[in-house]
Amino acid sequence: MASHEFRTPLSIIDGHAQRLSKLKDRLAADEIDVRAGKIRAAVLRLTHLIENLLDSSRLIDAGVGLYFNPEEIDLAGLLHEVCQLHREIAPGSQINERFASTPLLIRADPKLLFQMFSNLISNAMKYSPSGSLVEISAALEGEQAVVEVKDNGIGIPAKDIGALFERYYRGSNVSGIVxxxxxxxxxxxxxxxxxxxxxxxxxxxxxxAFSVRLPVNATSRIAPEDLPLPAAMQGSVDPVNDEIAEHAIGAGRG
Ligand SMILES: Nc1ncnc2c1ncn2[C@@H]1O[C@H](COP(=O)(O)OP(=O)(O)OP(=O)(O)O)[C@@H](O)[C@H]1O
Ligand SMILES: [Mg+2]
Structure with a gap:
């Protein structure tokens, strides 16, 4: 999760709030309405980010398998939504979508895929100069769906490649990038x-370029007896985080 993802909507909110306060005697009702709408949109975006962040830590703590509920989804539609979110978060961004014209219907978990592709796109943007092109392509190859997320950024030193997917590992060329x-x-x-x-x-x-291959028909690879117990059954409920999550979700719906 890049800090710019939080900073951009926060500065939008702050900017509009400052204008509203400065121009309070001169603003027409419809202009107030437009600015309020922009503030609201930025709040929704932040809510979504916070939800994602909380979801990520929960997923990792509980084990992704616990949340794996595959269903029939349109992969192109899902990827488009992820791209739209990132365009909104970083308005100057250039994200290209190149999807096969045939429908990309697969069986997978939409929430998990959303988070996964969001992380890949977030990285592509974060480790590139702002405004540089990020390309997302997707197509079916036999029984697999292949999605590629490609950027023209700082790249990854060869010595780091083997460890990238380890928890807490960061490349040797990213100092200064949060x-x-x-x-x-x-x-x-x-x-x-x-x-x-x-x-x-x-x-x-x-x-x-990160390329993900997913079977068109994903079924759970984890036997039910290997799944971790839900947090509540382990006696490790986290009331603070649960509370924040509930508020975040509530704010998104309200
Ligand atoms: N598109 C990319 N370009 C260059 N380096 C990348 C890219 N994606 C990942 N990396 C490297 O892989 C490391 C691990 O990425 P990862 O997404 O796990 O963590 P992060 O981006 O550092 O932090 P966060 O937890 O906020 O995502 C990064 O620190 C960076 O060194
Ligand atoms: Mg990252």
Whole structure:
């Protein structure tokens, strides 16, 4: 999760609030309405980000398998939604979608896939100069759906490639770019629970491409007896986080 993802909507909210306060005697009702609408949109975006962040830590703590509920989904539609979210978060961004014209119907868990692709796109943007092109492509290859997220950013040093998907690992060329090293760990968990594969190609200073292969028909690879118990049954409920999550979700709906 990049800090710009939080900063952008916060500065939008702050900017509009400042204008409203400065121009309070001169603003027409419809202009107030437009600004209020923009504030609301930014709040919704933040709510979504916070939900995602909380979901990520829960997913990791509980084990992704616990949340794996595959259903029939349109992969192109899902990827488009993820791209739209990131365009809204970073208005100057250039995200290209190249999807096969045939329908990309697969059986997978939509929430997990959303988080996974969101993490990959977030990385592509975060580790590239702002405004540089990020390309998302998707197509079916036999019994697999192949999605590629490609950027023209800082790339990954060869010595780091082998460790990228480890929890908390960060590359040796990212100092000054905020991150916790958790995103790709979650990506790997989601790919694995779907029975898929992920590969990286990168050239330092030129860019990176992450390609995910998912079986068209994902079924749970985890036997029910291997699933971790729900947190409540382990006696490790986290009331603070649960409360925040409930508020975040409530705010999103209200
Ligand atoms: N598109 C990319 N371009 C260059 N380096 C990347 C890219 N994606 C991932 N990396 C490297 O892989 C490391 C691990 O990525 P990961 O998403 O797990 O963590 P992060 O981005 O550092 O933090 P966060 O937990 O906020 O996602 C990064 O620190 C970076 O070194
Ligand atoms: Mg990341």
């Amino acid at each position: 991150g916790t090293g958790v995103g790709l760990y979650l990506v790997r968990m989601v790919v694995e629970v779907h029975g898929g594969e992920i590969a990286v190609e990168s050239a330092e200073g030129k860019g990176s």
